[in-house]
Amino acid sequence: MDADRITEKLNILADAAKYDVSCASSGSKRKNENKGLGNASNGICHSYTEDGRCVSLLKILLTNHCIFDCAYCISRKSNDIQRAAFTVQEVVDLTINFYRRNYIEGLFLSSGIFKDADFTMERLVRVAKKLRLEHNFHGYIHLKSIPGASDELMNEAGLYADRLSVNLEMPTEAGLKLLAPDKNHQDMIKPMGYLKNAIIQHTEEKKLFKKAPLFAPAGQSTQVIIGATPEDDNQILHSANYFYKNFKLRRVYYSGYVPVLEDSRLPALNTSVPMVRENRLYQADWLMRNYGFHVSEIVNNQQPHLDLDIDPKLSWAIRNMNEFPIDVNRADLKMILRVPGIGVLSAQKIVSARKFGKLNWENLKRMGVCINRAKYFVTCQSKEFERRDLTGNAIKQFILATSHSKYIKNVPTQLNLF
Amino acid sequence: MTTLSYDGTFEGLLTAVFDVYAHKLCNVKLHQGEYLEGTLFDEKLHVVTDQARAARVLKSLKLKLSTLGVQRLYAAHLAEISGEDNNLLGFMRYAIDSAENIEEDYGNKYVVRVSEIVRMVRREKHRMEAFIRFQKLRDGSFYAAIEPDFNVLPLLIKHFKSRYADMKWMIYDLRRKYGIYYDLHDTQFITLDFADSNRQADIVAAYTEDEDMYQHLWKNYFKSVNIASRKNTKLHVRHIPKRYWKHLTEKI
Numbered sequence: 001m002d003a004d005r006i007t008e009k010l011n012i013l014a015d016a017a018k019y020d021v022s023c024a025s026s027g028s029k030r031k032n033e034n035k036g037l038g039n040a041s042n043g044i045c046h047s048y049t050e051d052g053r054c055v056s057l058l059k060i061l062l063t064n065h066c067i068f069d070c071a072y073c074i075s076r077k078s079n080d081i082q083r084a085a086f087t088v089q090e091v092v093d094l095t096i097n098f099y100r101r102n103y104i105e106g107l108f109l110s111s112g113i114f115k116d117a118d119f120t121m122e123r124l125v126r127v128a129k130k131l132r133l134e135h136n137f138h139g140y141i142h143l144k145s146i147p148g149a150s151d152e153l154m155n156e157a158g159l160y161a162d163r164l165s166v167n168l169e170m171p172t173e174a175g176l177k178l179l180a181p182d183k184n185h186q187d188m189i190k191p192m193g194y195l196k197n198a199i200i201q202h203t204e205e206k207k208l209f210k211k212a213p214l215f216a217p218a219g220q221s222t223q224v225i226i227g228a229t230p231e232d233d234n235q236i237l238h239s240a241n242y243f244y245k246n247f248k249l250r251r252v253y254y255s256g257y258v259p260v261l262e263d264s265r266l267p268a269l270n271t272s273v274p275m276v277r278e279n280r281l282y283q284a285d286w287l288m289r290n291y292g293f294h295v296s297e298i299v300n301n302q303q304p305h306l307d308l309d310i311d312p313k314l315s316w317a318i319r320n321m322n323e324f325p326i327d328v329n330r331a332d333l334k335m336i337l338r339v340p341g342i343g344v345l346s347a348q349k350i351v352s353a354r355k356f357g358k359l360n361w362e363n364l365k366r367m368g369v370c371i372n373r374a375k376y377f378v379t380c381q382s383k384e385f386e387r388r389d390l391t392g393n394a395i396k397q398f399i400l401a402t403s404h405s406k407y408i409k410n411v412p413t414q415l416n417l418f
Numbered sequence: 419m420t421t422l423s424y425d426g427t428f429e430g431l432l433t434a435v436f437d438v439y440a441h442k443l444c445n446v447k448l449h450q451g452e453y454l455e456g457t458l459f460d461e462k463l464h465v466v467t468d469q470a471r472a473a474r475v476l477k478s479l480k481l482k483l484s485t486l487g488v489q490r491l492y493a494a495h496l497a498e499i500s501g502e503d504n505n506l507l508g509f510m511r512y513a514i515d516s517a518e519n520i521e522e523d524y525g526n527k528y529v530v531r532v533s534e535i536v537r538m539v540r541r542e543k544h545r546m547e548a549f550i551r552f553q554k555l556r557d558g559s560f561y562a563a564i565e566p567d568f569n570v571l572p573l574l575i576k577h578f579k580s581r582y583a584d585m586k587w588m589i590y591d592l593r594r595k596y597g598i599y600y601d602l603h604d605t606q607f608i609t610l611d612f613a614d615s616n617r618q619a620d621i622v623a624a625y626t627e628d629e630d631m632y633q634h635l636w637k638n639y640f641k642s643v644n645i646a647s648r649k650n651t652k653l654h655v656r657h658i659p660k661r662y663w664k665h666l667t668e669k670i
Contacts (some may be wrong), residue, residue, distance in 0.1 A: 052653030
């Protein structure tokens with residue numbers, strides 16, 4: 001390999017791929033077979049960038065040549081930037097050599113669209129196929145499904161990749177029309193629907209025949225850009241919920257729009273990245289997936305926006321003070337999960353530990369419960385508990401006064417940069 | 419109060435538990451090491467590590483705890499935090515004295531402390547799985563040096579053996595001066611004799627010809643994926659504490 005040329009390509013094509021936020025490498029169950037290289041069973045973040053994001057996969061574009069002209073995208077056709085393209089062999093060599101040095105968990109390969117959808121998808125599939133068949137590689141592979149690619153190619157992609165994803169980009173069809181006139185909402189959804197059915201079918205087969213091949217064992221995910229178009233949190237989370245329910249997605253990623261291009265349809269270049277809002281959306285997403293909340297309990301037409309100063313769980317609790325306080329020694333796991341300051345792990349610990357004896361504040365604290373928050377919403381084996389009949393708003397003020405958001409300091413820095 | 423001194427090994431710890439029951443001791447403190455400076459009113463006993471007695475204690479622990487529970491106990495022992503062996507002893511006595519499995523009794527101070535220690539050890543193990551950086555040598559083998567907070571090397575074997583089954587590799591704990599070596603079939607513990615100061619230079623001299631190129635490519639990649647407008651140094655350092663930087667290719 002020509003080191004200088006490869007370095008240059010890697011810089012261009014890694015830089016262009018970094019706005020894809022997904023870096024998950026967990027959720028698969030691929031084992032190492034026949035003394036080959038690698039496995040993909042546990043997600044590991046091998047490094048963290050200076051912006052604090054995890055680096056788990058070699059995340060690159062095959063090429064940043066693109067026939068589309070999407071306003072939010074740095075690789076759009078009309079943007080005057082350096083273009084480059086990897087050969088299939090170059091991507092394979094980089095992946096294997098990075099993997100052997102324990103730099104990465106695997107490959108996340110995306111691409112600009114060159115010529116047409118099938119032509120592009122075929123190249124992506126060829127990389128995965130080569131890694132699996134010629135190099136006996138069992139590490140994690142995440143391929144981008146190219147909207148409009150044929151079912152045959154999607155099927156082949158599923159056989160070699162652990163995860164596949166289509167980026168919806170805009171939470172609603174109208175938003176997509178505005179910013180990506182060349183893209184068609186239906187084209188994006190079609191491969192998703194095909195893969196959903198294929199995954200269900202392969203899972204059934206796997207139950208019957210142990211030797212049946214894996215098919216995208218880590219499922220599908222998608223990404224929406226937030227803050228580039230005027231959708232509110234209600235629309236965003238309801239559309240995420242729709243895709244979780246109807247397409248069995250494993251994850252929806254929310255990417256705060258980073259202003260990279262000057263365009264009258266987009267926020268101006270000096271707008272700051274909506275990091276707090278992005279964080280609140282992820283918190284809400286977690287409540288939907290792991291805490292048993294229904295999306296309309298978090299946002300609805302009366303509450304179309306997530307609170308920026310407090311997290312959505314606390315926000316729900318103070319809107320529903322009639323549900324509290326609950327007794328941690330008696331309440332259902334379902335209800336304990338809804339208490340601000342108690343996470344999934346501590347909730348499970350509480351339910352296990354209370355079989356042995358009643359729990360007090362000290363016990364809860366040692367189990368990892370954040371007492372500062374939880375104390376307004378629970379009682380336990382103790383004479384001390386919140387006796388005042390506080391309003392939701394008063395609780396919010398108390399909690400805000402005793403804690404500080406990790407983002408407060410960040411916001412001014414964001415503004416100073418420009 | 420009786421003070422039991424033992425050799426610091428896991429078998430020694432289990433033998434100590436045996437002695438606690440054999441001598442019907444109630445109020446016990448553990449101490450690592452041979453010789454004990456006597457305090458006036460303490461009774462002192464020295465535990466002689468005995469494989470058979472250790473095995474008997476382990477057997478009864480296996481009856482009272484799940485397989486995972488026994489593994490967690492071993493992981494907590496590997497933390498080697500001074501004074502914590504008293505909590506491990508308390509945990510084992512509580513387990514043996516109870517009729518039912520007490521692993522999930524997080525209201526008990528020993529159980530909750532063991533779960534805290536296990537969490538610390540597991541985190542360090544996970545960090546090593548992430549932060550180990552292999553360097554390829556001329557003979558085709560891969561070498562990595564580590565300096566973990568806890569003695570997690572024994573816990574790493576399974577992960578690296580199943581992942582890198584088709585290459586020879588060695589992971590060396592510079593702080594505890596031993597390593598594991600995988601020869602394509604099995605792993606073994608090894609110690610290397612060398613003057614510490616020259617070691618890194620020796621390793622660099624033994625690189626394959628493309629090792630520098632891949633290190634350079636990785637550093638470049640690491641820089642390219644950063645989004646400057648989202649810089650968050652506090653979060654960065656929380657994820658990769660500075661003490662790990664000297665063995666991380668991208669942070670050197």
